[in-house]
Amino acid sequence: MDETGRHDTIRPGERQVHVPPRCDAALRFIGRCRTPFATRADCPRQGRQDGPDCALEFDPPWDAALDGIEAFEHADVLYWLDRARRDLVTQSKGGTAVPVGTFALRSPVRPNPIGLSRVRLIRREGARLIVRGLDCIDGTPLVDLKPETCHHSAPGTPAR
Amino acid sequence: MDETGRHDTIRPGERQVHVPPRCDAALRFIGRCRTPFATRADCPRQGRQDGPDCALEFDPPWDAALDGIEAFEHADVLYWLDRARRDLVTQSKGGTAVPVGTFALRSPVRPNPIGLSRVRLIRREGARLIVRGLDCIDGTPLVDLKPETCHHSAPGTPAR
Numbered sequence A, B: 001m002d003e004t005g006r007h008d009t010i011r012p013g014e015r016q017v018h019v020p021p022r023c024d025a026a027l028r029f030i031g032r033c034r035t036p037f038a039t040r041a042d043c044p045r046q047g048r049q050d051g052p053d054c055a056l057e058f059d060p061p062w063d064a065a066l067d068g069i070e071a072f073e074h075a076d077v078l079y080w081l082d083r084a085r086r087d088l089v090t091q092s093k094g095g096t097a098v099p100v101g102t103f104a105l106r107s108p109v110r111p112n113p114i115g116l117s118r119v120r121l122i123r124r125e126g127a128r129l130i131v132r133g134l135d136c137i138d139g140t141p142l143v144d145l146k147p148e149t150c151h152h153s154a155p156g157t158p159a160r
Helices: A062-066 B062-066
Strands: A025-027 A031-034 A054-058 A074-080 A088-091 A114-125 A128-132 A141-147 B025-027 B031-034 B054-058 B074-080 B088-091 B114-125 B128-132 B141-147
Touching: A054 A062, A054 A141, A062 B088, A074 B114, A088 B062, A114 B074, A114 B141, A141 B114, B054 B062, B054 B141
Parallel strands: none
Antiparallel strands: A025 B025, A031 A054, A031 A141, A054 A128, A074 A114, A074 A141, A114 A128, B031 B054, B031 B141, B054 B128, B074 B114, B074 B141, B114 B128
């Protein structure tokens, strides 16, 4: 994978498949992630909840859908890894590692390149949510935000 | 919401928006979830890891992408809630509850209706993975599977 997050060459043992350009469902981006990570090489392997402040920026009308999020301490963020290839069934993370199945890795390279981070909610600033725990490149399109309801129950906000 | 998971009426205080039928990214279904839940009314509010056995069925060629998953105990499953509406900014979960923002709920009704469950991996049977912890209707399209790597490190399978 190069510093932009692309992974254009096939390493020994990796298996590429022909993926027809089918669309079973359409995603609509709802905003973007703001992080201090300009390139893939800058990104941590996994986000840390004691890492740097990042921001989730919501486009209208979805900023209003944040009402009530202040009651939670953690959330799951889904984002679209728009630079990742989608056609590898097995992957080798280094030149020498044994290839493993794509679903046994959290690599950005997957048939549906959706990233998932569990973040710590720091504060809301209108249409922006300050969080810690993201691991993606600055500008990554935002797809969804779900409060973490397993360990906290917020008054007035049913778990589901 | 009716027993099929649809939510066709607007309750007091709920806010609907006009969502243009835009496609920013295309999802390709990779299989389906098999659960004992035939209707939305049968589904648990949230999946339980001591709940009933369910199956993730992977279509070719993605079944081969499971190789190595046996090393993990838990995984995050992403699926597409194909019966959910996508245009509510605020929602009221009961007729009387105060509406809250869509992103402060884990409701299936959201701009990108992707469901997320953390499941316990029971065993692999070829292209099927037996899991516990799903909460969706039988036949729900499968989008992604990611091993849970925070608490377990598997030999030979790098964390990312």
